[in-house]
Amino acid sequence: MLQSKMNPRVFWGASAVIAVMLSSTLLAPGRSDQIFRAAQSWAIETFGWLYVTAVAAFLVIVLLLGFGPAGKLKLGPDDAEPDFPFVSWLAMLFAAGMGIGLMYFGVAEPVQHYTAPPDVQPGTFLAAREAMAITFHHYGVHAWAIYALVGLSLAFFTYRKGLPLTLRSGLHPILGKRINGPIGDAIDVFGICGTVFGVSTSLGFGVSQMTAGLAYNYGMPDTLGLQIGVIAAVMGAATLSVLSGADRGIRRLSELNLILAILLMLFVMFSGPTLFLIRALVQNFGLYLDHFVVRTFTLYAYEPRAWMADWTLFYWAWWIAWSPFVGMFIARISRGRTIREFVSGVLFVPAGFTFLWMTVFGNSAIAFDLGSAQGAIAQAVDADLSTALFKFLEYLPGAQFTATLAILLVAVFFVTSADSGALVIDTLASGGSEDNPRWQRVYWCVLLGVAAASLLVAGGLGALQAATLLAALPFCFIMMLLAIGLMRQANADLGGEPISDDAPSIGERLKRMFVPASRREIERQIAAVGEPALISVRDAMLEEGWAESHVTLADGIASLSIQFADDRVFVYRLIPRSRPLAAYTAMDAPESRRSLTWTLSARVDGDHRQRDLTGFSVERIAHDVLTQLESWRPARVIEE
Structure with a gap:
């Protein structure tokens, strides 16, 4: 039997903070929602410029590290080999990073920008073009640069410098031994709480879409009881997956995820307006590149509007809030890769797949809405985002089958988000140890399910989402320190003497x-x-x-x-x-x-x-x- 290696201050400290947060939303959901939303609005309005500047800086730093001299450094000893095959590694990146988001917003977001764009006349061909450029911007390399910076810092200091796989390790060049004291504990508690709240909110989206799909396609009542039942079933599967570890459960489910997603995407592509989608993909990407610098720094300073806070700044805060979870998981699976391989894989491959996915689903939905649907898809998006995907699939052959496949895909995304989240939290709470008793993994997996279910019961998903986004502000400063420490140490390694070329037979x-x-x-x-x-x-x-x-x-x-x-x-x-x-x-x-x-x-x-x-x-x-x-x-x- 494995002995517990938990850090009690982090393990129980995070548990206490989570309990207080959940209790506040359960006991006073309306009041909590008002407080957190007001604080979130203040943070975005006051520090929106910081989010935009920081995300641009993170992207530049990641590119410099990946394609500069430091790119040859390995995340581990110089003779280390990757722990996972390349395709499996990409599958896990995809599943952990944006899985449920692609399913939930793949149709909804492009249609929302098409019906309410920030700069052009809504419902026009120009609005359709702008909608895809905006969607690409929100889900492109900026988002993955945030994840890449956190993941790269953790993987570098853990596997190359021998420090624990915890958030505090990335601050070692700046804080030194102080990372082992209260400051380091607070950073790890922050990472655990952000992961629990972020994953719980994402799971809430997933449950809403699954039950909406069951109600829409099979007439099942979309009740709170059904939502709780879905959470219990999926979290049971997630618990079994997390007990088997990353080499088995998470890896296999991620590969299944990728296969199902590709099958659904190819079906939509070839049963829909195929030639139009190919042309649209090329033009969407060109427009994304053409507007890249302008959109990176756009704040509407001369013509203030609520759209910026509701969309771009919201997304930047959301990706930053999610980065402890996704960055930690990416680091966990990336030992043995060079910095250049890491940056190329994390920054471009998932973003490229996301561009293809959003083009296939978003452009098809807009094309149908302009044609045969006669505005019905836009109306469904406006009424309930959870049903947007299923309303869209009605305009393709085999709608019943594809809707069932979509529900299954959301369920698998649900499982992979939950089990990878539990694995990351367990590692953080144990001071970087990855060989812990099973009860600890089960504890965090159950806590994620309880959190998601409690918030659905109390109607507190909005409050928790606002609290999660509010947490992005302090973590933005932590990420700046991670970037400084990573660049400082990478430069020091480049200045060192080469390691011996001796190798085992x-x-x-x-x-x-x-x-x-x-x-x-x-x-x-x-x-x-x-x-x-x-x-x-x-x-x-x-x-x-x-x-x-x-x-x-x-x-x-x-x-x-x-x-x-x-x-x-x-x-x-x-x-x-x-x-x-x-x-x-x-x-x-x-x-x-x-x-x-x-x-x-x-x-x-x-x-x-x-x-x-x-x-x-x-x-x-x-x-x-x-x-x-x-x-x-x-x-x-x-x-x-």
Whole structure:
């Protein structure tokens, strides 16, 4: 049985804050809604300029990191390999980032901009064109740059610098050891609360759409009882998924999600106005690029209007509020990729798929509304966003089947959002530990379901959504600090000496892929070859009389300390180090062996880069010691 590794201050502190928030919306939903909405309106009106400027800066920083010299750095040791195949990785990015949003707003948002655009006459061909450009802007690279910045910071400091997978780790270059105190706890509590509230609100949208679809297509009464029943059923599936971990449940469901989404999209594309959609996609993308800089900085300063606060600023705040959850999940699945791979995958692939999705559903809906529907789709969107997708599908062949597929797709998105959210929260509440007792994952999964159900009962989804968006303001400042710390540390790594090109043999790498090592095996390897290698270097140093040297072996860690005359100390350590098991490893191993594999890691004090020396001989380890000693610099890479 696994021992709990929770951080009690974060775990119970976040639970208490969530309980207070839910209680306030349950006991006084009307009053809570007024307070949170008023505060949200004040934040957006007062700091809208900050949101616009910050999002533009985040995009520039992510592009500079991805396609500048830092792009070659790996999120992990320099010889690390990705934990997930590329397609599975993209599927999980897609499912965690915007799944339910695409289903809920794929038809609704373009039609809303078409009927009420900010700058042109509504209901015209010009309005249709502007509607798609606005939708692309809201769901494009700006949104994914926000996610990418948080995810990249966490993955970099966790897998490359050996810090815990928590939000506080990204602030290490700025706060140093203070991240382990109250400041760090507060940041992680903030991340957990934002994740719970954001996911609960998204789940509320998903439940509303599922029950609306069941009522619209099968005549089932869209009652509160049905909504609670749907939550219970879907959260039960999410609990089973989260218990199986990212390698099995979340990965498989994400792949199923992507397949179902592509099938539905292709059906709509080829049964609808196919040639028009292809042309529209090209023109939509061109208009998006043409307006890119202007829309990035538009605030309507000279002609103030409520539209900006209701749409663009609302979205920027929403993506920032969601970034702890999505960024943490992206980091969790991105070990072993280079920064350039990470940025290319996170920034462009999901955004490209979103552009295609919005064109297929949005342009088709507008085309039908202008033609055969004669305004009926726009009326459905205005009456109830939850039914917009199903009203749209009526104008395509096999409406009953496609509506059922759409309900199933929302359900799977529901599950993947819930289980990935629970996994992220459990990691945050446990100080970055990913090998925790099952009850902790179940606790957070159940809490997400209870939160969503409670808010539906109290009618408090609006209040919680406003509170979540309000939380985006302080987290915007946290993201600025994450960006500064990431750029500072990436530049420091680029200024360091290259890591040795020594690598394990082909046989050794195959063995490690399919027969993952335990900690005990790595400790035996350290004792058998690591300590003798360090002793050989020590003896050579002592024989020549160059410096005082010592070798120690304790708790499975071997260390070589070399004391120089000017009081500088070179310390080389061989450490057992764990990492998540690769996705393709056989899954019939015991639980403790299925979640982690162990490697022999070498590190020099003051340099957080780690080299994988698993399977190296005595001579090769001794050679690595000398190589590091030749390039050693006493100044620390990260100030303690």
